[in-house]
Amino acid sequence: MSVAEAAALDDATLVARSRDGDMRAYEQLVRRYQGPMYRLALRIVGSTGDAEDAVQDVFLTAWRRLGQLNDDRAFIGWLYRTTTNQCLNVLRKRKPHADTELDEHESPAPRTRPDRAVEVNAQLDALQAALRGLTPEQRACWVLREVHGRSYDEIAEAIGTTQQSVRGRLARARAQLAEVMAPWR
Amino acid sequence: MAVTSDYVLPCGRDVEEVWEAIDLSGEHMRSCPHCGAVRESLLVLREATAEMVREEVEPPFDLVSRVMSAVRADVRRSDVVPLPGDGLARISTRAVAAVLRYAADGVDGVRARGCRVVEAPESTGMDPVIEVELSIAITAGQVTHQAYDEVRRRVLAAASARIGVRLARLDLVVSDVLEG
Helix, strand or coil, X not given: CCHHHHHHXXXXXXXXXXXXXXXXXXXXXXXXXXXXXXXHHHHHHCCXXXXXXXXXXXXXXXXXXXXXXXCHHHHHHHHHHHHHHHHHHHHHHCCHHHHHHCCCCCCCCCCCCCHHHHHHHHHHHHHHHHHCCCCHHHHHHHHHHHHCCCCHHHHHHHHCCCHHHHHHHHHHHHHHHHHHHHHHC | CCCCCCCECCCCCEXXXXXXXXXXXXXXXXHCHHHHHHHHHHHHHHHHXXXXXXXXXXXXXXXXXXXXXXXXXXXXXXXXXXXXXXXCCEEEHHHHHHHHHHHHHXXXXXXXXXXXXXXXXXXXXXXXXXXXXEEXXXXXXXXXXXXXXXXXXXXXXXXXXXXXXXXXXXXXXXXXXXXX
């Protein structure tokens, strides 16, 4: 199978093949979704090391549980749920004082773009800092909805709560974030 | 659906209402300083959020290979059969094979060669059952048909006494005859 052929395969095909023990098919799935899952994990846990560990655990768990997935097309939603859960567990286990040891989130490569771009980047940094002021569940709700565009239904399932509660957490998260962003008006 | 948040403004509206009407230019929104200020903050938030969506932080280059190493190791580990109990303790089929080969080696004139161990379909965590195919080399002149019964007896005993699994089926294959 050439790389081009493999790249063209849809999720459901790759999931079905992976379930039969095809590790090459599974590797394609990992390649396809490691980016979004890593970014989600990084935004929720805030440190690159924990995000990497979480994503690695998620894909290993997913491999082991492929047999339990009823609908091959549901793989991506299931990944989002598992990653969110894994990240919230990491945060629950973390000692309270460890929050001060978080990375300065990824500010990849020095940002050298001038003027307006500098301001935008500074706003992004401020937003990343503000996210750390939310509770883990609020942060997960907000990131899943506003950055990854997941549905309320999916988020409720990922967090283990109701849609109503997700909307409540989102509202509080948004209000709190807006307050922190106020100096940038 | 409006969600009442704890962030009520002095004008009686809350932040979420301002968010929902952020692109509408109603009379209140235009004239109310509280709503106007919150709207400005929400616009900044919206802009920064869009930037976050565009931001492509890439995972470490070796993440895929780390995941796949873990998957491969897991596949190797899954070559196991349960030990009696709650079904959580497992033993690798290779370890089982080593014990059974050793048991067969105890019979004079018999050398165990290959030993393939699989979990039997009826096996459960409470009552683990295995099926085994054991190939042996025998030394010509030393082995009688009683020796095969002895191999069978010892292998069965080792499975239950040394490992704790029931041996439901033992296929014994003489794969070689050595000169005595």
